[in-house]
Amino acid sequence: MRVWIYARLSNDDDQEMNSLLNQQEICHGFAEQHGYTIVGQSFDDNVSGMKFNRRGLDELTAAVDADKIDAVIVKDCCAIMGLNQKDLENQGILA
Secondary structure, eight states, X not given: OEEEEEEEEOTTSOTTTTXXXXXXXXXXXXXXXXXXXXEEEEEEESOOTTOXXXXXXXXXHHHXXXXXXXXXXXXXXXXXXXXXXXXXXXXXXXX
């Protein structure tokens, strides 16, 4: 399986527990443990998950659009978005 690793660190995250390096190491270990092929990775540093206009997320989206990956590995879903279900409903993303 072709996977992409994505990490994000906001300015209010616990720098030691959620460092970009720590997130990437966890994701790399997971991919290796399951025999996945890492075809790319990107990250956003000191960027709020409330914004979807992020360089690293744009790189990930481009890889998805180009059908270069089968899955995305993140430490937790908050790396992709810092929104809860109510926030998504309010923005019309979820019904």
